[in-house]
Amino acid sequence: MTLRAIDVYKEFASPGGSLHVLSGVDLAVEPGETVAIVGESGSGKSTLLSLLAGLDAPTRGVIEIEGEDLAALDESELAKLRARKLGIVFQQFHLMSGLTALENVSLPLELRYEADAEARARSALAQVGLEARADHLPSHLSGGECQRVALARALVVEPALLLADEPSGSLDEKTGDAVNALLFDLVARRKTSLILVTHSERLADACDRRLRLAGGKLVPC
Numbered sequence: 001m002t003l004r005a006i007d008v009y010k011e012f013a014s015p016g017g018s019l020h021v022l023s024g025v026d027l028a029v030e031p032g033e034t035v036a037i038v039g040e041s042g043s044g045k046s047t048l049l050s051l052l053a054g055l056d057a058p059t060r061g062v063i064e065i066e067g068e069d070l071a072a073l074d075e076s077e078l079a080k081l082r083a084r085k086l087g088i089v090f091q092q093f094h095l096m097s098g099l100t101a102l103e104n105v106s107l108p109l110e111l112r113y114e115a116d117a118e119a120r121a122r123s124a125l126a127q128v129g130l131e132a133r134a135d136h137l138p139s140h141l142s143g144g145e146c147q148r149v150a151l152a153r154a155l156v157v158e159p160a161l162l163l164a165d166e167p168s169g170s171l172d173e174k175t176g177d178a179v180n181a182l183l184f185d186l187v188a189r190r191k192t193s194l195i196l197v198t199h200s201e202r203l204a205d206a207c208d209r210r211l212r213l214a215g216g217k218l219v220p221c
């Protein structure tokens with residue numbers, strides 16, 4: 001899907017005065033394009049992803065998904081747009097603590113009233129190597145396993161745009177490589193647009209384009 005960010009600013013109020021995290025971010029992502037965003041810790045990468053997902057509003061500037069200005073949508077319209085079109089892998093996973101791995105993955109399908117939610121969720125869990133952990137609560141999963149559940153949950157709906165914040169950040173190299181291979185395979189097969197925040201040079205190189213967030217702006221790198 002197409003995504004546009006035009007001259008986006010984000011400030012946070014802080015005790016020492018306002019904190020200017022983003023100051024004039026421009027970004028255009030075409031259908032099926034994969035874009036890596038790198039940048040130092042604290043440079044605003046997660047903040048930018050939450051704006052692109054419509055989870056927070058920019059201080060100024062415009063964000064459009066398929067030509068639709070997110071500022072024109074109310075909370076329930078934003079929630080519908082996310083459910084229909086976006087997959088999000090958060091840095092902190094945000095799994096539902098009272099639901100099992102399987103229930104976490106099937107939830108987005110159930111919210112869309114899709115058929116075979118449980119079977120599809122099982123297959124998504126199997127793809128990330130977690131079929132044997134389907135009935136575990138997040139508190140009984142390792143950090144890397146939670147990350148894989150979060151990835152399965154984001155991909156199970158076959159989103160048009162996947163926003164992923166360090167999706168292999170807490171995995172060992174072998175599991176991380178397997179999860180990344182799966183991610184790129186699914187993205188290529190379904191022509192999903194991908195915005196991938198990563199500290200890994202290798203992962204960034206696997207994307208069509210690399211951008212660096214520095215000084216509140218995105219620049220090619």
Ligand SMILES: Nc1ncnc2c1ncn2[C@@H]1O[C@H](COP(=O)(O)OP(=O)(O)OP(=O)(O)O)[C@@H](O)[C@H]1O
Nearest residue numbers: 012013019021039040041042043044045046047048
């Ligand atoms: N809700 C908030 N209120 C105040 N400051 C915030 C808020 N969210 C983020 N910040 C600040 O904005 C800056 C950017 O944070 P962000 O989480 O986007 O960085 P990041 O690039 O994702 O870093 P990392 O690589 O460590 O994940 C940080 O200095 C952070 O303290």
Ligand SMILES: [Mg+2]
Nearest residue numbers: 045046091165
């Ligand atoms: Mg972050």
